[in-house]
Amino acid sequence: MIIEYLRPNSLEEAVKFLQRENPITLPLGGGSVLSKYQANPIAVVDLQALGLNRIKIEKGLIEIGATATLSEMETVLKNDVITDVIRFQAGKNQRNSGTIAGLINVADGRSPLLTLLLAKDAQLTWQPGNKQISLESWLPQRRDWHDAQLITKVTLPEVMIRFDSIGRTPKDRPIVAIAAAKWPMGKLRVAIGGFGGLPILAFDGDVHEDVAKAVDEAYSSSEDQWASSAYRREAGRKLASRLVQETMDK
Ligand SMILES: Cc1cc2nc3c(=O)[nH]c(=O)nc-3n(C[C@H](O)[C@H](O)[C@H](O)COP(=O)(O)OP(=O)(O)OC[C@H]3O[C@@H](n4cnc5c(N)ncnc54)[C@H](O)[C@@H]3O)c2cc1C
Incomplete structure (x- = not known):
């Protein structure tokens, strides 16, 4: 159950909220999964005002901001294989609200897009500390990883x-x-x-x-x-x- 909704205007403020232990405070992407969360009381940090939804393609790398939605990825990346996989992953409404970071946190072994991201050797950037970790290394510890609180971007090679x-x-x-x-x-x-x-x-x-x-x-x-x-x-x-x-x- 969500007991507190926070909408910070800076990354620093967001990270500070996310470091609180009581109540447990979680990042809110599109909210498609988190808004239905029924277990313990939680606070959520809405990431919308942080400008983390940019997608940049430069020097052979695709940088996808953590709050980019699946629809935004479809529009900007213009890659037929990725587009087909995104459309296969989720219906239109879910694509419009679901974010890449949200998907990385909840998707399971039957997720087409998570499978594709793993093949592409996606790298995650976390705050605080600008920590980089590959999706491959992070996924097996997804539920126990507490080195940082917030994914800010996902980087893929243009291969x-x-x-x-x-x-x-x-x-x-x-x-x-x-x-x-x-x-x-x-x-x-x-x-x-x-x-x-x-x-x-x-x-x-x-x-x-x-x-x-x-x-x-x-x-x-x-x-x-x-x-x-x-x-x-x-x-x-x-x-x-x-x-x-x-x-x-x-
Ligand atoms: C009820 C429901 C169940 C679903 N189950 C699955 C499933 O099992 N497998 C599947 O492949 N797809 C599933 N989906 C599809 C889902 O739409 C996508 O996975 C979507 O991209 C989730 O993104 P979101 O931004 O809405 O996530 P949110 O609901 O906002 O967040 C999901 C989780 O990710 C965390 N999170 C969000 N942003 C960040 C960030 N920047 N840094 C760190 N943590 C972050 C949240 O704290 C939360 O724990 C489900 C959708 C729904 C509605």
Whole structure:
């Protein structure tokens, strides 16, 4: 239950509020998840007045302000793969309110966009202290990380990205999802999703290595109510091989 709403005008003020221990004080992005929070009493810090929604593409890097909405990302980035993944991730209303930082905090292993961000080796910048940490390092400690309080930006390299998935219906959340990011010198990262609490980085190496095998192994304990591990391993291998081939054909 939200018992206090704060709307600071500066980053310093926001961080000061977020460092309070009583009541627990959390950043409010679009509020699509936090506004429905029913457990302990919390205070929220609305980030709207901080100008953290800018998206900048410069020198091969895409910098996305923490409060940029999924819709703003769609409009500014103009990348067909990212646009398709964002549209797949959330309906129009959710895209208009949900922010990138909010998504990084709540999205699970079936999130197409979180899977894509992991493949792209997204880096997070936190305040106070301008602390940088990769999404890959931060995600496993997402619930226990208290080194800083506020994500201010998410940085991605402007590298080739491919994504494909399988679901029960085309609009359903995926049960198998593969994102492959390729750097100009042949470095390749493949993240898998479609089950569990978080997407998994299945491969980080050279594009000519056995990526399908790595994906197969990464799905080895993926059994849940939606699909067997055997199915995911088989489907994952096929999708990964196809996506990797696509990155090499370009
Ligand atoms: C009820 C509901 C459940 C959902 N569940 C899922 C799901 O399980 N998986 C999925 O992929 N998508 C889910 N979504 C989709 C959701 O719309 C997106 O994940 C969206 O981007 C959330 O962003 P937000 O800005 O609205 O988050 P908010 O509700 O504002 O915040 C969500 C969490 O992120 C934290 N946060 C926000 N901004 C920052 C910041 N700058 N720094 C640090 N922490 C911050 C908040 O404190 C809060 O803990 C759900 C949506 C709804 C409405």
